[in-house]
Amino acid sequence: MHIKFFGAAGEVTGSRHYLEGEIKGKKFCFMIDYGMFQGGRDATDKNVESLPFNPADLDFVILTHAHIDHSGLLPRLCAEGFKGTIYCTKATQELLKILLLDSAHIQETDFARADRKNNLGKWRGDLPTVLYTVKQATECLGQLKAYEYGQVFEPIPGIEAHFRNAGHILGSAIAVIDVEQDDKKKRIVSSGDLGMFNRPLMPDPDLIESADVLLVESTYGDRLHRTLQATEDELVEVITETMKHGGNIVMPAFAVGRVQEILLILIGLVRFGRLPHLNIWVDSPMATAATHLTEKYFEDLDNEAQGNFSWFKENHNAIDLKFVADVEESKALNRIKGGAIIISASGMCEAGRIVHHLAWNLPHSQNAIIITGFQAMGTLGRRLVDKATVVKVMGKEVSVKASVHTIGGLSAHADQAGLIKWLKGFKEAPEKVFVIHGESHASTNFAEVIKQELHWANVVTPQKGDLFPC
Numbered sequence: 001m002h003i004k005f006f007g008a009a010g011e012v013t014g015s016r017h018y019l020e021g022e023i024k025g026k027k028f029c030f031m032i033d034y035g036m037f038q039g040g041r042d043a044t045d046k047n048v049e050s051l052p053f054n055p056a057d058l059d060f061v062i063l064t065h066a067h068i069d070h071s072g073l074l075p076r077l078c079a080e081g082f083k084g085t086i087y088c089t090k091a092t093q094e095l096l097k098i099l100l101l102d103s104a105h106i107q108e109t110d111f112a113r114a115d116r117k118n119n120l121g122k123w124r125g126d127l128p129t130v131l132y133t134v135k136q137a138t139e140c141l142g143q144l145k146a147y148e149y150g151q152v153f154e155p156i157p158g159i160e161a162h163f164r165n166a167g168h169i170l171g172s173a174i175a176v177i178d179v180e181q182d183d184k185k186k187r188i189v190s191s192g193d194l195g196m197f198n199r200p201l202m203p204d205p206d207l208i209e210s211a212d213v214l215l216v217e218s219t220y221g222d223r224l225h226r227t228l229q230a231t232e233d234e235l236v237e238v239i240t241e242t243m244k245h246g247g248n249i250v251m252p253a254f255a256v257g258r259v260q261e262i263l264l265i266l267i268g269l270v271r272f273g274r275l276p277h278l279n280i281w282v283d284s285p286m287a288t289a290a291t292h293l294t295e296k297y298f299e300d301l302d303n304e305a306q307g308n309f310s311w312f313k314e315n316h317n318a319i320d321l322k323f324v325a326d327v328e329e330s331k332a333l334n335r336i337k338g339g340a341i342i343i344s345a346s347g348m349c350e351a352g353r354i355v356h357h358l359a360w361n362l363p364h365s366q367n368a369i370i371i372t373g374f375q376a377m378g379t380l381g382r383r384l385v386d387k388a389t390v391v392k393v394m395g396k397e398v399s400v401k402a403s404v405h406t407i408g409g410l411s412a413h414a415d416q417a418g419l420i421k422w423l424k425g426f427k428e429a430p431e432k433v434f435v436i437h438g439e440s441h442a443s444t445n446f447a448e449v450i451k452q453e454l455h456w457a458n459v460v461t462p463q464k465g466d467l468f469p470c
């Protein structure tokens with residue numbers, strides 16, 4: 001058997017891992033995740049690059065969770081001829097209906113807008129690439145097949161798989177794949193994205209006892225997050241100070257997971273008297289849909305989350321929480337001079353309604369921007385985190401007068417201690433460990449920590465295009 005890394009190797013986005021081999025003389029090949037590259041100049045090039053295999057030959061795809069950097073190129077794979085099944089959890093299937101259709105819709109509208117400008121001679125450079133259409137995304141959704149956590153399925157004879165809870169976002173999974181090899185079973189475990197232990201929204205990631213081949217994420221493999229207590233203290237301080245000076249707070253947030261986590265924390269802070277009555281606008285149709293889905297999967301949430309959400313249902317006057325529906329209502333938010341908390345997407349500030357809110361709120365010193373998630377290199381969010389004084393928003397230069405706060409403790413990813421805690425769940429060292437899904441310094445650093453702390457010998461940080469026997 002061989003494994004080849006086509007993304008999220010030496011970087012965070014574009015998770016695509018290809019496995020091929022033989023079972024009783026019959027060839028097989030499948031993918032774990034098929035995500036989009038995001039941020040940076042060469043993302044589009046990587047997204048359109050054709051891979052050295054025929055998509056029609058792939059037997060199946062196992063998808064760990066719905067985030068676009070893990071799922072975002074699936075419609076393209078299907079459009080290029082993949083006819084097999086994409087296996088995922090039930091909540092992931094529902095989230096994909098929101099995320100993939102939205103992704104396709106954004107691509108089509110971006111292209112149409114640029115094309116109109118181009119026809120008027122007002123567009124410079126290349127037109128944006130449409131990786132797939134809404135129609136193609138819809139067709140891809142028909143290839144999904146969902147299973148519960150722990151339910152074993154057999155994609156092809158000789159391969160059995162099941163999902164365990166990764167505690168990262170709704171439906172997120174660790175993929176456990178048993179492949180028959182010479183009368184033995186070889187177990188491949190892909191961590192997917194792992195959540196933090198003891199955090200409010202999602203339960204702890206499940207521990208796995210054994211793996212022959214392990215793929216482990218390392219987004220924050222080189223650092224420790226602030227504690228939840230410190231994160232809440234910081235949120236209280238920034239919100240209180242900004243409100244005192246009559247400013248607005250703009251929070252770019254990933255529509256799926258992060259928005260719900262922020263709402264939950266803010267509800268908790270009001271519930272326990274640390275913040276007064278708040279005016280919150282959630283301005284992202286996708287975040288609104290994901291919040292409704294979170295309510296539907298209430299039973300899958302952490303106990304604390306259930307408690308806070310139930311309290312808010314009974315005390316809904318404690319917070320003025322509005323979900324913005326149409327674009328007009330979204331534009332009206334620009335007239336609010338102060339006292340508003342605007343939570344919007346996209347999380348890395350690259351597209352969507354957040355861009356407009358930043359353009360309006362960045363130039364005024366009484367406002368605060370709270371960054372709540374990972375910002376990939378090359379994104380507007382990353383430039384704000386790096387304290388740029390002037391940024392380009394929708395082609396125009398905007399000066400950054402608002403204060404920018406990065407609240408790292410809200411990450412949906414385990415930090416170094418969390419990752420090590422999860423790895424300690426394995427009773428023996430896996431034969432091979434691939435440290436993926438991290439920028440180079442994070443992955444390399446984390447690989448060293450694994451070797452030193454766990455004394456695991458065979459730990460590799462693959463690069464894009466690398467092939468390994470396994």
Ligand SMILES: [Zn+2]
Pocket residue numbers: 065067168193
């Ligand atoms: Zn993720």
